[in-house]
Amino acid sequence: MNEPGASVLAGACPVPRGGYDRIVLGHGSGGRLSADLLHQCFLPAFANPILSALEDQAVVECAGGRLAFTTDSYVVRPIFFPGGDIGRLAINGTVNDLAVGGATPRFISAGFILEEGLAMEELQRVVRSMSDACREAGVTLVTGDTKVVDRGKGDKVYINTSGIGVVPAGRSLSVSRARPGDRILLSGTIGDHGVAVMSVREGLEFETELKSDTASLAGLAALMLEICPAIRCMRDPTRGGLASALNEIAAASRVGIQLQESAIPVRGEVRGACELLGLDPLYVANEGKLVAVVPPEAAEELVAKVRTHPLGGEAAIIGAVLDNRPGLVSMRSAIGGERVVALLAGEQLPRIC
Amino acid sequence: MNEPGASVLAGACPVPRGGYDRIVLGHGSGGRLSADLLHQCFLPAFANPILSALEDQAVVECAGGRLAFTTDSYVVRPIFFPGGDIGRLAINGTVNDLAVGGATPRFISAGFILEEGLAMEELQRVVRSMSDACREAGVTLVTGDTKVVDRGKGDKVYINTSGIGVVPAGRSLSVSRARPGDRILLSGTIGDHGVAVMSVREGLEFETELKSDTASLAGLAALMLEICPAIRCMRDPTRGGLASALNEIAAASRVGIQLQESAIPVRGEVRGACELLGLDPLYVANEGKLVAVVPPEAAEELVAKVRTHPLGGEAAIIGAVLDNRPGLVSMRSAIGGERVVALLAGEQLPRIC
Numbered sequence: 001m002n003e004p005g006a007s008v009l010a011g012a013c014p015v016p017r018g019g020y021d022r023i024v025l026g027h028g029s030g031g032r033l034s035a036d037l038l039h040q041c042f043l044p045a046f047a048n049p050i051l052s053a054l055e056d057q058a059v060v061e062c063a064g065g066r067l068a069f070t071t072d073s074y075v076v077r078p079i080f081f082p083g084g085d086i087g088r089l090a091i092n093g094t095v096n097d098l099a100v101g102g103a104t105p106r107f108i109s110a111g112f113i114l115e116e117g118l119a120m121e122e123l124q125r126v127v128r129s130m131s132d133a134c135r136e137a138g139v140t141l142v143t144g145d146t147k148v149v150d151r152g153k154g155d156k157v158y159i160n161t162s163g164i165g166v167v168p169a170g171r172s173l174s175v176s177r178a179r180p181g182d183r184i185l186l187s188g189t190i191g192d193h194g195v196a197v198m199s200v201r202e203g204l205e206f207e208t209e210l211k212s213d214t215a216s217l218a219g220l221a222a223l224m225l226e227i228c229p230a231i232r233c234m235r236d237p238t239r240g241g242l243a244s245a246l247n248e249i250a251a252a253s254r255v256g257i258q259l260q261e262s263a264i265p266v267r268g269e270v271r272g273a274c275e276l277l278g279l280d281p282l283y284v285a286n287e288g289k290l291v292a293v294v295p296p297e298a299a300e301e302l303v304a305k306v307r308t309h310p311l312g313g314e315a316a317i318i319g320a321v322l323d324n325r326p327g328l329v330s331m332r333s334a335i336g337g338e339r340v341v342a343l344l345a346g347e348q349l350p351r352i353c
Numbered sequence: 354m355n356e357p358g359a360s361v362l363a364g365a366c367p368v369p370r371g372g373y374d375r376i377v378l379g380h381g382s383g384g385r386l387s388a389d390l391l392h393q394c395f396l397p398a399f400a401n402p403i404l405s406a407l408e409d410q411a412v413v414e415c416a417g418g419r420l421a422f423t424t425d426s427y428v429v430r431p432i433f434f435p436g437g438d439i440g441r442l443a444i445n446g447t448v449n450d451l452a453v454g455g456a457t458p459r460f461i462s463a464g465f466i467l468e469e470g471l472a473m474e475e476l477q478r479v480v481r482s483m484s485d486a487c488r489e490a491g492v493t494l495v496t497g498d499t500k501v502v503d504r505g506k507g508d509k510v511y512i513n514t515s516g517i518g519v520v521p522a523g524r525s526l527s528v529s530r531a532r533p534g535d536r537i538l539l540s541g542t543i544g545d546h547g548v549a550v551m552s553v554r555e556g557l558e559f560e561t562e563l564k565s566d567t568a569s570l571a572g573l574a575a576l577m578l579e580i581c582p583a584i585r586c587m588r589d590p591t592r593g594g595l596a597s598a599l600n601e602i603a604a605a606s607r608v609g610i611q612l613q614e615s616a617i618p619v620r621g622e623v624r625g626a627c628e629l630l631g632l633d634p635l636y637v638a639n640e641g642k643l644v645a646v647v648p649p650e651a652a653e654e655l656v657a658k659v660r661t662h663p664l665g666g667e668a669a670i671i672g673a674v675l676d677n678r679p680g681l682v683s684m685r686s687a688i689g690g691e692r693v694v695a696l697l698a699g700e701q702l703p704r705i706c
Contacts, residue, residue: 023471028501041477042497045484050495058495060460063519065416071462071515072498107413109424111513113466118376124394131398142403142411144395145425145513148381149704153508160464160498162424162515166416351502 024347030240031283031344054252055175056235057101059167068103068165070094075158077351079126081197083211086159087126089287089353091133091141092214093238094163099221100234100290102173103165105137110144110161115154126157137216139163171225177232178253180323183299187220187290187306188213188314190242191270194284194352198277206269215288220311224292227305232293236286238353240344243282245291246329247343253293256322259331259341263318282331283344285352293321377700383593384636384697407605408528409588410454412520421456421518423447428511430704432479434550436564439512440479442640442706444486444494445567446591447514452574453587453643455526456518458490463497463514468507479510490569492516524578530585531606533676536652540573540643540659541566541667543595544623547637547705551630559622568641573664577645580658585646589639591706593697596635598644599682600696606646609675612684612694616671635684636697638705646674 019040026033043052050058057070072093079086091108098105110130114123134141192213199210217236225231232253237245242264250257266281274281288311294302299317306312319331329341372393379386396405403411410423425446432439444461451458463483467476487494545566552563570589578584585606590598595617603610619634627634641664647655652670659665672684682694 019473021473023467023469023473023476023501025469025501025503027467028499034499037499041473041480042499045477045480046487046494046497048493048495050493051497058460058462060495060517062459062517063416063418063420065418067416067420067517069460069462069517070496071464071513073464073466073500073513075466075500075502106415107411107422109411109422109515111424111426111464111515113426113428113511114376114380116376116378120372120374120376120394123376124398127394127398134399140401140403141399142401142413143423144399144404146381146387146390146395147426147428147511147704148376148378149428149508149511150378152505155502155506158466158500158502158511160424160426160513160515162462162464162513164413164415164420164422164517351500 025350026347029344029347030244035343055101056097057103059101066167068098068101068167070097071160071162072097073158073160074353075351076197076353077155078200079156081200081212082209083196084214085126085129086157087129088133089214090159090161091130091137092216092287093353094161095137095139096217096236098163098165099218100236102171102225103167105139105163105165105218107164108134108139108141108161110141110159112146113154113158114146114148115156116148116151118156123157137218173231173233175233175249175252178249178255178293178321180255180321181296182232182293182321183296183317184257184319185292185294185299185303186264186316186318187312189265189267189270190286190289191266191274191281191284193287194349195270195273197352198349199273202277204273208269210269213286213288215311217288217290217311220290220309223309224302224306228294228298228302230295230298234290234292237289237291238285238287241283241285242291243329243341244344249293250329251327254326256325257319257329258322259319261331262334263316265314265316279348282341283348285349287353378703379700382697382700383597388696408454409450410456412454419520421451421454421520423450424513424515425450426511426513427706428704429550429706430508431553432509434553434565435562436549437567438479438482439510440482441486442567443512443514444483444490445569445640446706447516448490448492449570449589451516451518452571453589455524455578456520458492458516458518458571460517461487461492461494461514463494463512465499466507466511467499467501468509469501469504471509476510490571526584526586528586528602528605531602531608531646531674532585533608533674534649535585535646535674536649536670537610537672538645538647538652538656539617539669539671540665542618542620543639543642544619544627544634544637546640547702548623548626550705551702552626555630557626561622563622566639566641568664570641570643570664573643573662576662577655577659581647581651581655583648583651587643587645590642590644591638591640594636594638595644596682596694597697602646603682604680607679609678610672610682611675612672614684615687616669618667618669632701635694636701638702640706
């Protein structure tokens with residue numbers, strides 16, 4: 001990997017000549033290997049303009065209206081962690097993929113893959129969390145499926161959720177709509193989810209308990225679009241973190257993005273844990289944060305309003321879209337240095353969502 | 354298990370007092386344990402009338418139209434088998450769940466859970482199959498997701514597909530609409546898929562190769578509804594087989610169903626393999642067959658037309674709906690005996706789809 005910035009990619013495997021002939025964990029990272037798999041395997045096979053738009057949700061014309069449709073599988077380990085569990089994540093994650101597309105989330109499906117031997121009480125806890133999360137997000141779980149795999153062929157429970165939302169007439173957010181001068185708005189601190197999960201795996205303890213930020217962004221996204229219908233695009237920076245979300249926008253819009261390091265909110269405990277674990281918070285998963293590309297003239301009003309929302313207290317303008325270096329995300333440090341924020345090449349945190 | 358008919362349930366575990374405290378393979382069978390899990394865990398948590406209707410697809414009002422929405426995870430082992438593979442199954446199965454609800458299948462999502470170490474070439478074969486199956490069924494795969502789990506926490510590849518279809522105005526099929534006098538129409542031979550998969554697992558050989566019947570039923574279902582819009586309901590008898598599908602209809606409609614054993618088409622090889630393996634073809638999965646409850650006056654014309662369809666050459670009227678014994682499915686043998694065809698209590702064939 002010759003890209004500048006590759007030094008943050010601790011644990012990344014070098015790509016063999018001719019590409020990989022077997023799946024590695026990095027293919028699920030949300031970073032460069034995920035993108036390679038998408039471009040080399042999935043997109044050519046299913047070639048169609050909706051899939052190839054690479055949004056977090058497909059927007060389709062159907063039955064006379066415009067629908068958003070999205071899917072995600074959840075394989076997080078452990079299934080219970082501070083601030084949430086796999087069930088809450090499975091609802092919020094799919095709700096958020098609809099919401100950041102500007103859709104009103106409506107209907108959810110759930111497909112469970114259970115490992116033989118899973119304690120019924122654990123399944124019931126997960127299902128109750130899903131039910132609570134549906135109620136909080138205002139969605140209805142209308143269809144489901146359960147499969148059981150033999151012991152040792154799963155890991156307690158994997159959940160797929162798919163979601164349908166309604167896209168209001170005239171709304172058209174897209175990762176390809178960022179324009180030079182636009183501002184980057186982030187709704188709060190980064191890295192909370194990933195570090196909360198890692199802290200359980202690694203047995204880390206902090207003075208204050210670090211919790212996953214898993215939450216439905218449906219209300220916050222709707223508020224933002226009400227204030228500023230001209231928002232270019234929104235993403236929830238999950239797997240691959242803020243860096244990956246911004247790289248996708250920079251690539252799709254063919255623009256540069258420059259971040260101000262000092263403007264990006266990171267909790268002290270998250271910063272500390274990341275140093276301990278050799279992680280970069282920019283690449284750590286979030287499950288209740290939203291990053292938006294917004295027109296410059298609306299940025300200040302938007303960030304002020306977002307700060308009044310329960311999920312947006314630490315919202316900030318963290319950077320801007322440039323008219324040069326298309327596809328490149330860079331970051332200026334407090335002391336004026338600049339570094340490239342590349343797409344994650346390997347896998348920092350397997351099975352984080 | 355005191356039900357008559359329980360003798361067919363080879364391999365069924367006795368239910369412990371107070372129910373199971375851990376997940377067993379039977380919870381994924383599509384039979385009684387699946388129903389128990391649904392009623393004891395999922396339905397109470399997500400209580401809503403759409404989910405509780407227990408159709409193969411949810412029909413929801415959305416964006417001014419009526420949509421069908423369904424989900425299924427596919428965990429079949431092995432992933433390649435005579436007549437198909439997990440990819441083809443994953444598209445056809447979800448298309449069929451939409452089609453038997455009277456919907457026109459339109460959009461598909463795919464969520465992959467890949468096991469670290471899966472050969473890229475195998476994934477590519479699966480993806481090509483999915484692409485072919487989409488084209489044949491007239492659906493578009495518009496959104497997807499890929500997760501990778503560590504070696505030994507999956508089994509090559511699990512696939513979830515969810516689907517959206519459009520339900521024409523006025524159409525209302527339901528498992529609760531069977532009425533005394535209605536006929537049971539089956540579109541072809543039963544047990545082909547399950548026995549084809551088992552034959553690979555068990556290393557069985559037959560004089561003629563037995564193939565899975567995996568196919569899109571979208572065209573056949575549309576043809577049948579065009580001829581007879583008054584069809585009460587349709588099901589594709591997958592996991593749990595014909596017996597489970599008919600038990601669900603009998604229970605939901607509060608009617609009895611009586612089958613004529615001699616009228617049910619079963620291939621000689623399937624019958625032979627079932628005897629060898631201790632299986633009952635009535636409980637073996639099908640992936641390209643359709644069973645319909647049809648008004649008596651339309652039955653003969655329908656079966657004649659279905660026989661002209663490439664997937665319906667061996668279609669037959671296999672039984673009728675009775676006005677007594679609500680919830681009970683029974684079968685008269687060629688020599689006049691009668692037996693109860695109960696819901697499967699344990700698991701005949703784990704991971705068949």
